[in-house]
Amino acid sequence: xxxxxxxxxxxxAPDIRTVAALAKVSIATVSRTINGSPAVSDRLSKRVWMxxxxxxxxxxxxxxxxxxxxxxxxxxxxxxxxxxxxxELIQSFEEIAVAHGYEILVxxxxxxxxxxxxxxxxxxxxxxxxxxxxxxGQEEPVxxxxxxxxxxxxxxxxxxxxxxxxxxxxDYTTGIRAAVNHLVELGHQKIAFLAGPHKxxxxxxxxxxxxxAMGAAGLTIHKKxxxxxxxxxxxxxxxxxxxxxxxxxxxxxxxxxDMTAIxxxxxxxxxxxxxxxxxxxxxxxxxxxxxxxxPPLTTIRLSRTDLAHAAFEALRQQAEDPAxxxxxxxxxxxxxxxxRGSTAAPAAGAR
Amino acid sequence: xxxxxxxxxxxxAPDIRTVAALAKVSIATVSRTINGSPAVSDRLSKRVWMxxxxxxxxxxxxxxxxxxxxxxxxxxxxxxxxxxxxxELIQSFEEIAVAHGYEILVxxxxxxxxxxxxxxxxxxxxxxxxxxxxxxGQEEPVxxxxxxxxxxxxxxxxxxxxxxxxxxxxDYTTGIRAAVNHLVELGHQKIAFLAGPHKxxxxxxxxxxxxxAMGAAGLTIHKKxxxxxxxxxxxxxxxxxxxxxxxxxxxxxxxxxDMTAIxxxxxxxxxxxxxxxxxxxxxxxxxxxxxxxxPPLTTIRLSRTDLAHAAFEALRQQAEDPAxxxxxxxxxxxxxxxxRGSTAAPAAGAR
DNA sequence: GTGAAAGCGCTAACAA
DNA sequence: TTGTTAGCGCTTTCAC
Numbered sequence: 001x002x003x004x005x006x007x008x009x010x011x012x013a014p015d016i017r018t019v020a021a022l023a024k025v026s027i028a029t030v031s032r033t034i035n036g037s038p039a040v041s042d043r044l045s046k047r048v049w050m051x052x053x054x055x056x057x058x059x060x061x062x063x064x065x066x067x068x069x070x071x072x073x074x075x076x077x078x079x080x081x082x083x084x085x086x087x088e089l090i091q092s093f094e095e096i097a098v099a100h101g102y103e104i105l106v107x108x109x110x111x112x113x114x115x116x117x118x119x120x121x122x123x124x125x126x127x128x129x130x131x132x133x134x135x136x137g138q139e140e141p142v143x144x145x146x147x148x149x150x151x152x153x154x155x156x157x158x159x160x161x162x163x164x165x166x167x168x169x170x171d172y173t174t175g176i177r178a179a180v181n182h183l184v185e186l187g188h189q190k191i192a193f194l195a196g197p198h199k200x201x202x203x204x205x206x207x208x209x210x211x212x213a214m215g216a217a218g219l220t221i222h223k224k225x226x227x228x229x230x231x232x233x234x235x236x237x238x239x240x241x242x243x244x245x246x247x248x249x250x251x252x253x254x255x256x257x258d259m260t261a262i263x264x265x266x267x268x269x270x271x272x273x274x275x276x277x278x279x280x281x282x283x284x285x286x287x288x289x290x291x292x293x294x295p296p297l298t299t300i301r302l303s304r305t306d307l308a309h310a311a312f313e314a315l316r317q318q319a320e321d322p323a324x325x326x327x328x329x330x331x332x333x334x335x336x337x338x339x340r341g342s343t344a345a346p347a348a349g350a351r
Numbered sequence: 352x353x354x355x356x357x358x359x360x361x362x363x364a365p366d367i368r369t370v371a372a373l374a375k376v377s378i379a380t381v382s383r384t385i386n387g388s389p390a391v392s393d394r395l396s397k398r399v400w401m402x403x404x405x406x407x408x409x410x411x412x413x414x415x416x417x418x419x420x421x422x423x424x425x426x427x428x429x430x431x432x433x434x435x436x437x438x439e440l441i442q443s444f445e446e447i448a449v450a451h452g453y454e455i456l457v458x459x460x461x462x463x464x465x466x467x468x469x470x471x472x473x474x475x476x477x478x479x480x481x482x483x484x485x486x487x488g489q490e491e492p493v494x495x496x497x498x499x500x501x502x503x504x505x506x507x508x509x510x511x512x513x514x515x516x517x518x519x520x521x522d523y524t525t526g527i528r529a530a531v532n533h534l535v536e537l538g539h540q541k542i543a544f545l546a547g548p549h550k551x552x553x554x555x556x557x558x559x560x561x562x563x564a565m566g567a568a569g570l571t572i573h574k575k576x577x578x579x580x581x582x583x584x585x586x587x588x589x590x591x592x593x594x595x596x597x598x599x600x601x602x603x604x605x606x607x608x609d610m611t612a613i614x615x616x617x618x619x620x621x622x623x624x625x626x627x628x629x630x631x632x633x634x635x636x637x638x639x640x641x642x643x644x645x646p647p648l649t650t651i652r653l654s655r656t657d658l659a660h661a662a663f664e665a666l667r668q669q670a671e672d673p674a675x676x677x678x679x680x681x682x683x684x685x686x687x688x689x690x691r692g693s694t695a696a697p698a699a700g701a702r
Numbered sequence: 703g704t705g706a707a708a709g710c711g712c713t714a715a716c717a718a
Numbered sequence: 719t720t721g722t723t724a725g726c727g728c729t730t731t732c733a734c
Contacts, residue, residue, distance in 0.1 A: 013500065028713085029719090029721075039720085060478065062414075066726045067712050068726085071413065081441065084433075084438075087437075094458070106457055266645060288433065292585075292614075377705045379706080383704090413726085414710090417729095709728100
């Protein structure tokens with residue numbers, strides 16, 4: 001594929017003065033027009049827009065940010081862009097932000113406090129107007145830096161007692177209870193849980209919710225049936241291995257996230273176990289891929305769009321209307337069970 | 352999780368004047384020190400750094416960009432962040448860029464020219480110093496806008512005859528030939544190809560390379576065995592369906608990307624076909640997940656890190672040393688076959 | 703080697 | 719309603 005570029009001699013980009021000159025108005029009028037100030041007459045406004053079109057002009061955001069103090073940039077820090085959950089989340093967040101005229105800066109912390117510190121520094125340097133910290137991790141204390149700099153923040157499952165910080169609570173309880181009940185109704189009693197890494201709040205919350213749900217269902221939890229994994233596919237494989245090595249094995253496994261569940265599906269298959277006949281598996285997240293596993297994964301859906309909306313809304317409120325007394329500082333994102341093909345009644349003998 | 356923020360009254364961020372005052376030097380000296388100018392005496396330099404540390408100062412990038420004309424921002428536009436290939440690519444690109452002191456702006460074009468136009472506009476507004484366009488798509492002509500603005504670019508598989516544009520060529524030929532030969536050596540003759548959407552150059556190049564490789568191997572291609580899919584898992588399922596409906600079926604399928612191959616794996620399983628005994632499947636990309644499919648996918652590896660490195664290097668050269676006559680304007684990224692478990696000799700009867 | 707001063711392109715206060 | 723002007727925080731001549 002070869003294509004000729006159009007060789008217009010790249011003239012210096014037009015600035016506000018060029019526009020003003022062409023439209024025969026002052027630069028202030030151009031600025032007002034662009035920013036939609038009502039104090040510009042239709043006549044001039046029209047002339048200015050024509051000049052702008054003609055010159056293909058757009059304002060220099062750096063100059064703008066410098067003088068206005070507003071950068072119209074939001075940061076989003078995720079745990080690991082390589083986990084399919086996060087690209088889906090980033091895409092939603094970006095769409096919303098761009099629709100509202102913001103640019104976004106994306107970073108992954110990879111669960112490392114030093115990396116997070118560095119992300120925060122970079123975002124501060126770029127003068128972000130808010131940062132969504134969706135790392136779910138214990139490295140979050142380093143966020144003090146943002147607090148000091150008075151940057152609005154929204155954290156998932158982490159409450160920072162600061163006037164600039166909002167929180168998104170994830171109601172795993174409902175989804176996890178539904179999942180446990182679903183398994184119980186199917187006839188399962190021996191239910192294992194492959195937890196996420198304990199350095200993540202989300203992992204701990206999910207595990208606790210599992211314990212509670214099991215208790216509520218009147219089931220006891222075999223100590224060895226709760227295993228800490230790492231939210232990766234490999235981790236799921238390893239977790240399954242440990243469970244499989246046990247004298248009494250569970251008939252169902254609830255996983256802290258979908259990647260873990262996919263690992264279990266894979267490991268079970270390698271062992272010759274059929275899912276769901278020999279083993280039921282439930283995930284959490286409902287990543288796009290969950291629909292396409294073999295068998296399709298029963299999972300607890302955590303909506304990326306809901307999460308992205310909540311994160312954006314929290315930041316927007318703080319950035320655009322910080323004085324408003326009725327700012328919402330706590331958002332709740334719900335979860336729900338999606339039943340697909342990876343769960344069924346246990347084999348008669350296995351109960 | 353609740354944690355108290357440290358309530359230092361958020362003082363206004365220190366600026367270069369604050370530092371100068373504390374270090375008892377002029378702001379020019381502070382600027383020089385920060386920018387590593389050799390013309391600063393050790394004595395003053397030390398004092399300045401102390402003041403900087405003490406105040407926790409960092410420069411305002413907007414002011415910097417405004418005066419220097421350099422933003423230290425690079426843009427990267429990918430086709431679709433939801434395809435696992437791209438997050439892996441973005442992660443590499445970000446790592447390299449950040450290590451070199453650049454910030455990155457990420458966008459997906461989703462194969463839509465209007466969206467691409469919008470991405471380009473946003474990047475232009477933020478004064479990016481270069482843009483890596485890794486969309487592989489026919490919407491790329493709209494990039495004229497970047498050309499006009501004299502912004503360095505690097506495109507994958509698309510040559511723009513412009514002094515500011517570099518190209519990354521992907522040598523699919525080698526990998527695809529290796530894959531075809533691998534299948535031939537295994538005893539396959541009936542080889543199908545599930546192509547990508549024809550609006551992508553990469554898809555067309557891959558398909559052509561397949562045809563060539565088949566010809567070189569002395570095999571004829573059944574016309575109905577080349578099917579246009581869309582590089583998604585669903586597309587792979589659909590493509591497999593069409594192949595399966597044919598009177599004579601291929602014994603091996605080469606796919607234009609891994610997601611398609613994963614779709615084929617899934618569809619074959621649903622039909623009760625065993626891979627690789629009944630059908631051999633080869634992908635292209637070698638996304639992280641390819642190692643974990645059932646069976647593990649034989650695929651043509653296209654290194655994300657190599658691609659990211661080439662993209663960054665192309666932009667860096669243009670941005671930092673545009674006058675240098677020995678700028679490299681063409682990069683080549685190679686591919687290679689990774690044999691795993693999804694390929695084997697065809698069943699005796701099927702040849 | 704160091705400092706004073708002139709802008710970078712824009713917004714916002716103040717005048718008219 | 720419109721224009722004039724003073725910076726925003728920094729880099730970069732140009733003197734010293």
